[in-house]
Amino acid sequence: QAQLVESGGGSVQPGGSLRLSCAAPGNLYASYCMGFYRQRPGKEREGVAGQDSTGTREYANSVKGRFTVYKVNANNTLFLQMDNLKPEDSGTYYCVADAYPCLAIELLGFRPGKVQSDLQWGQGTQVIVSS
16 A cells, blocks of 8 residues: 655644655656645644645644645655644644645545545644644
8 A cells, every 4th residue: 555654743832833845756646636634632633734636735724824734746746835833733733645636625524525434544743833
């Protein structure tokens, strides 16, 4: 099974920045959706940000204006630039991709249409925001 390789997590003070990356092998997912979920302590996994093949980007309300998701097609890598981080952003961040055509709004669970168990997942990377 194809692997999504994540990197970029770490520990930062409130107000700081981190950039996560998710590399997909070869051209897999190049034409489809990729995004990030997170699981915060004591909470369910939730969609954070993603981009689909039309170039449309979707964000959770809690991160709008602070996070930016973008894809570099040349190397099939998705990035999540996280600025003005808050303690409530702490958690494990997972890269996610769909091997079939999709919309980012469905990939992230903002609208029904995708089953999480049908998606491809990265191994997760820890983000800690603390003073």
